[in-house]
Amino acid sequence: MNAPTKTTGPTAPTSDTPVVxxxxxxxxxxxxxxxxGVVIAAVVxxxxxxxxYIVLDRFYISMLFDGLVLALLALSVGFLARHLGLISLGHTxxxxxxxxxxxISVTQWGWSPLMAALTGLVGxxxxxxxxxxxxxxxxxxxxxxxxxxxxxxxxxLSIQRVAxxxxxxxxxxxISFDADATFLGLSVAQMMNGALFWPVVxxxxxxxxxxxxxxxxSRFGTVLEGIRENEERMRFSGFNTYWPRVLAFxxxxxxxxxxxxxxxxxxxxxxxxxxSFLKAGDALIAAIVGGLGVxxxxxxxxxxxxxxxxxxxxxxxxxxxxxxxxxxxxxxxxGGILGSISSIRKRLARRSxxxxxx
Amino acid sequence: MTLFxxxxxxVRYGAVKALTDVDITLEPGVVxxxxxxxxxxxxxxxxALSGRTRMTSGTVLLEGEDITNRPVGWRRHHGVxxxxxxxxxxxxxxxxxxxxxxxxxxxxPDLDGLMATLGLEPVLDQVCxxxxxxxxxxxxxxxxxxxxxxxxLLDEPxxxxxxxxxxxxxxxxxxxxKDRGVAALLVEHDVDGVFRTCxxxxxxxxxxxxxxxxxxxxRANPDVVRAYLxxxx
Amino acid sequence: xxxxxxxxxxxLGSLLMILSSGLAMIYGLRGVTNFAHGALYMAGAYVAYxxxxxxxxxxxxxxxxxxxxxxxxxxxxxxxxxxxHRNHIEVGLVTFGAAMVIERVIVLIWGERTLSVDxxxxxxxxxxxxxxxxxxxxxxxIGIALALAIGLVQWIRRSDVGLxxxxxxxxxxxxxxxxxxxxxxxxxxxxLGAALAGLSGALAAPYVSVYPAMGISILITVLIVVVIxxxxxIGGAMVAGMALGIIQTLGSVWIPSLSVLxxxxxxxxxxxxxxxxxxxxxx
Numbered sequence: 001m002n003a004p005t006k007t008t009g010p011t012a013p014t015s016d017t018p019v020v021x022x023x024x025x026x027x028x029x030x031x032x033x034x035x036x037g038v039v040i041a042a043v044v045x046x047x048x049x050x051x052x053y054i055v056l057d058r059f060y061i062s063m064l065f066d067g068l069v070l071a072l073l074a075l076s077v078g079f080l081a082r083h084l085g086l087i088s089l090g091h092t093x094x095x096x097x098x099x100x101x102x103x104i105s106v107t108q109w110g111w112s113p114l115m116a117a118l119t120g121l122v123g124x125x126x127x128x129x130x131x132x133x134x135x136x137x138x139x140x141x142x143x144x145x146x147x148x149x150x151x152x153x154x155x156x157l158s159i160q161r162v163a164x165x166x167x168x169x170x171x172x173x174x175i176s177f178d179a180d181a182t183f184l185g186l187s188v189a190q191m192m193n194g195a196l197f198w199p200v201v202x203x204x205x206x207x208x209x210x211x212x213x214x215x216x217x218s219r220f221g222t223v224l225e226g227i228r229e230n231e232e233r234m235r236f237s238g239f240n241t242y243w244p245r246v247l248a249f250x251x252x253x254x255x256x257x258x259x260x261x262x263x264x265x266x267x268x269x270x271x272x273x274x275x276s277f278l279k280a281g282d283a284l285i286a287a288i289v290g291g292l293g294v295x296x297x298x299x300x301x302x303x304x305x306x307x308x309x310x311x312x313x314x315x316x317x318x319x320x321x322x323x324x325x326x327x328x329x330x331x332x333x334x335g336g337i338l339g340s341i342s343s344i345r346k347r348l349a350r351r352s353x354x355x356x357x358x
Numbered sequence: 359m360t361l362f363x364x365x366x367x368x369v370r371y372g373a374v375k376a377l378t379d380v381d382i383t384l385e386p387g388v389v390x391x392x393x394x395x396x397x398x399x400x401x402x403x404x405x406a407l408s409g410r411t412r413m414t415s416g417t418v419l420l421e422g423e424d425i426t427n428r429p430v431g432w433r434r435h436h437g438v439x440x441x442x443x444x445x446x447x448x449x450x451x452x453x454x455x456x457x458x459x460x461x462x463x464x465x466x467p468d469l470d471g472l473m474a475t476l477g478l479e480p481v482l483d484q485v486c487x488x489x490x491x492x493x494x495x496x497x498x499x500x501x502x503x504x505x506x507x508x509x510x511l512l513d514e515p516x517x518x519x520x521x522x523x524x525x526x527x528x529x530x531x532x533x534x535x536k537d538r539g540v541a542a543l544l545v546e547h548d549v550d551g552v553f554r555t556c557x558x559x560x561x562x563x564x565x566x567x568x569x570x571x572x573x574x575x576x577r578a579n580p581d582v583v584r585a586y587l588x589x590x591x
Numbered sequence: 592x593x594x595x596x597x598x599x600x601x602x603l604g605s606l607l608m609i610l611s612s613g614l615a616m617i618y619g620l621r622g623v624t625n626f627a628h629g630a631l632y633m634a635g636a637y638v639a640y641x642x643x644x645x646x647x648x649x650x651x652x653x654x655x656x657x658x659x660x661x662x663x664x665x666x667x668x669x670x671x672x673x674x675x676h677r678n679h680i681e682v683g684l685v686t687f688g689a690a691m692v693i694e695r696v697i698v699l700i701w702g703e704r705t706l707s708v709d710x711x712x713x714x715x716x717x718x719x720x721x722x723x724x725x726x727x728x729x730x731x732x733i734g735i736a737l738a739l740a741i742g743l744v745q746w747i748r749r750s751d752v753g754l755x756x757x758x759x760x761x762x763x764x765x766x767x768x769x770x771x772x773x774x775x776x777x778x779x780x781x782x783l784g785a786a787l788a789g790l791s792g793a794l795a796a797p798y799v800s801v802y803p804a805m806g807i808s809i810l811i812t813v814l815i816v817v818v819i820x821x822x823x824x825i826g827g828a829m830v831a832g833m834a835l836g837i838i839q840t841l842g843s844v845w846i847p848s849l850s851v852l853x854x855x856x857x858x859x860x861x862x863x864x865x866x867x868x869x870x871x872x873x874x
Contacts, residue, residue: 027458087680141624145818146862152811153855160848222459226448233446237460238434323691330685
């Protein structure tokens with residue numbers, strides 16, 4: 001697919017970002033470029049709708065569904081890494097937080113699935129904003145530790161005895177929707193069916209990816225890149241370097257929240273796993289293996305991860321192989337799968353340009 | 359009322375006195391050079407005036423308004439910009455993208471003209487870390503000049519440039535300054551270049567002002583000759 | 592509040608102290624946040640289990656650090672040395688992957704069940720301390736930790752190798768130019784840091800038992816301790832480790848639901864107020 005995403009080069013050995021920059025381009029979103037992006041997204045969206053009709057096995061469609069949900073979380077982490085050069089282990093706070101909010105809205109306050117979904121989305125985004133205000137001035141390992149600590153603090157809160165009425169602590173929260181409740185025209189039974197809920201999640205994923213791409217290509221995206229590359233010069237050129245980062249972090253948190261909401265609606269059960277360190281690690285590994293510097297990298301990584309999970313979870317060796325994959329990718333394939341493909345393509349292009357020049 | 363005035367600028371790091379009680383006045387269309395031996399405090403001076411380093415004491419006035427505690431972004435918006443001794447550009451962006459970005463924020467009416475004057479047209483669509491160092495310095499300078507700032511503080515614009523690049527750079531500075539009526543402060547090591555380019559010169563030594571005045575006066579000043587210029591002047 | 596609980600806090604603090612000094616050392620020299628440190632601790636505990644069931648506990652206290660020193664050498668030679676010019680977060684993430692591999696291999700070898708290790712005979716009972724009967728074994732933990740702390744700090748301050756370590760931790764390039772063999776010093780430090788993790792795990796085994804999740808559960812705590820203590824400061828990590836052990840134990844008695852949050856809140860406060868940690872850049 002000739003995606004409208006800007007692919008990237010090999011990981012540059014700069015002092016504190018392991019992520020690649022989007023590279024040469026004009027400033028801002030031209031009408032033509034935006035239109036191309038929307039059209040491609042529309043085509044991909046339509047094509048993806050066919051998947052439940054092709055993959056008929058309940059097990060596989062359910063697996064792909066889980067992949068899409070993880071992809072939303074991985075996408076959010078990847079966006080932050082790509083545009084802010086920051087690695088977050090705390091996005092599970094928004095993903096899990098939104099999921100729990102859906103559960104709490106339904107079980108505690110008796111709200112409809114739609115209201116619960118909106119609550120989850122808004123709540124998760126607000127949580128992201130709050131975290132952003134605190135963490136965005138840090139960078140590198142400090143940022144990683146801060147996001148990890150804040151995310152894990154929320155996890156700890158969710159498993160405490162005092163939280164039992166709200167979260168059920170380790171037992172988790174069973175979400176019992178009203179028998180006749182509907183969400184965007186789908187009944188509860190349909191929501192919980194991966195094949196039938198697919199259009200909603202697929203649309204959410206494509207729109208999120210499109211939205212993040214548009215943000216990244218806009219002038220705001222260039223500002224983010226400038227802040228990442230040379231914050232001091234940005235300030236001396238008249239830019240505020242705090243609020244743009246807060247906004248970018250909040251946007252990525254919103255995408256993670258979407259994932260959490262859809263997860264909760266489909267699974268109808270939320271356990272502390274959604275907030276755990278393991279989940280944060282899974283999403284990050286998926287994003288790295290797929291390719292942090294490329295918009296679609298995390299999506300590919302998430303799908304690969306889910307496939308691996310289905311293969312290796314039985315033997316319990318999932319983490320053995322994901323650990324190895326992470327090590328191998330970081331040591332030999334920096335830029336992940338999609339990143340490496342793009343850098344090979346660039347190298348070939350450069351070589352052929354050299355051969356063709358006098 | 360002068361355009362830009364630094365009074366009693368003092369910067370101390372613990373027991374080290376980097377700058378003591380330095381005064382300077384900048385006027386539109388005037389290129390004011392600052393020279394001095396290594397360690398004289400020239401870079402600290404620009405850092406203090408531009409707000410990058412906190413002053414221990416002293417004030418900075420912009421058209422009579424005290425801007426000593428104003429943040430860096432505020433100063434840029436109100437017409438005080440600077441360039442950097444160690445080239446500070448956006449390495450993985452193209453020249454065009456970064457200049458357009460800064461121009462977007464600072465309302466530059468004639469970006470094409472500015473880019474043409476500095477000879478950046480051939481490299482506009484190249485990524486900044488793939489162009490020659492001298493050209494990168496021109497990009498650094500261009501970013502400081504975008505948006506018609508009224509006061510421009512230039513920290514060794516010729517650092518790292520070979521002789522003819524240096525001559526060109528200083529000529530650009532002088533031309534742009536006169537054409538746009540900018541008040542320019544020029545910290546430099548290239549003494550000949552400074553004498554050629556500047557209307558006024560301040561000589562710093564060990565953090566204090568040794569002499570200040572027109573180039574001819576400075577050249578004839580015995581203290582300056584003894585401390586810095588030697589008989590070659 | 593009774594004295595036994597305070598001693599429990601000190602015992603936990605002692606384990607954290609040993610564990611975190613190893614992590615701080617590795618971070619100080621290689622700049623690497625070793626996410627595998629919890630796995631190393633876990634490996635020490637499992638090795639101690641095997642050695643103490645087949646020989647005795649004292650042999651385990653020697654075997655665990657030795658085996659872990661070898662494992663540390665592997666980490667240094669395979670990963671840290673090769674990636675020393677790479678971005679530090681990337682190396683940290685590699686250790687993250689290594690942790691997952693090590694922890695799974697341990698479970699493949701020893702199984703999923705919780706294993707118990709008996710305190711060495713003679714130390715199984717209680718001793719009377721200031722009017723309270725307290726398990727003697729835990730006093731051993733405290734004793735060893737304190738002796739180690741003093742010994743380690745003295746060694747780093749007084750010995751030649753210690754000087755080299757401090758120099759290289761402060762400025763790798765200049766140390767190299769001055770003739771310090773940074774690779775050799777790094778190897779020593781990483782092996783020592785891993786050995787300390789192994790020792791901490793071995794000492795912890797009779798106290799907290801040996802189970803598959805023990806690596807993960809201690810990892811975040813020890814990371815927080817080292818960051819709070821100060822980037823790479825061994826002394827700072829020790830003090831922070833002891834403090835956190837005491838605060839957390841006492842907190843869990845008084846305000847159980849909120850005391851778990853103490854390390855996280857402490858980390859956030861420290862990182863926001865003093866990004867280089869409490870001890871700053873001093874070793």
